[in-house]
Amino acid sequence: MKGGNAMPELKGNGSTTRWRKLRAYVLERDGERCMVQLPGCTVYARMAVKDEAHVDHIIPRQMGGTDDVGNLRASCRACNLARKRIVVRDEPEPKRISRW
Structure with missing residues (x-):
C-alpha cells in the first residue's frame, strides 16, 4: 500500500496471497463491520x-x-451465507460507514 489509505493495485486472480491482501484491505476499509x-x-x-x-x-x-x-464488502458469516439465496439484482445499495 502506498500513501496510507491508498488501495494496492491488486485484483484477485486465484492467488491465495493476493486474495488475503484484498480481504485484509476490505475488512480494514469497512472497519471490520458487516x-x-x-x-x-x-x-x-x-x-x-x-x-x-x-x-x-x-x-x-x-x-x-x-x-x-x-465489488467487495465486509460481511458477517451469517449475512454472507444467507445472501447466497437472495436475488442480487433486487438488492439495495450496500450501507457504507465512512471511516475517513
Whole structure:
C-alpha cells in the first residue's frame, strides 16, 4: 500500500496471497463491520471473531462480478451465507460507514 489509505493495485486472480491482501484491505476499509446487514443481522459493531468476518462479492462472480475492491464488502458469516439465496439484482445499495 502506498500513501496510507491508498488501495494496492491488486485484483484477485486465484492467488491465495493476493486474495488475503484484498480481504485484509476490505475488512480494514469497512472497519471490520458487516456492510450487508440483512434482517436479523446482529453484527453492528466490529466482528469479534476472525472466522466470523467474510468478504462478500456485491455482484457474485457467477453473475460477472469481479474481485475488484469496488465489488467487495465486509460481511458477517451469517449475512454472507444467507445472501447466497437472495436475488442480487433486487438488492439495495450496500450501507457504507465512512471511516475517513
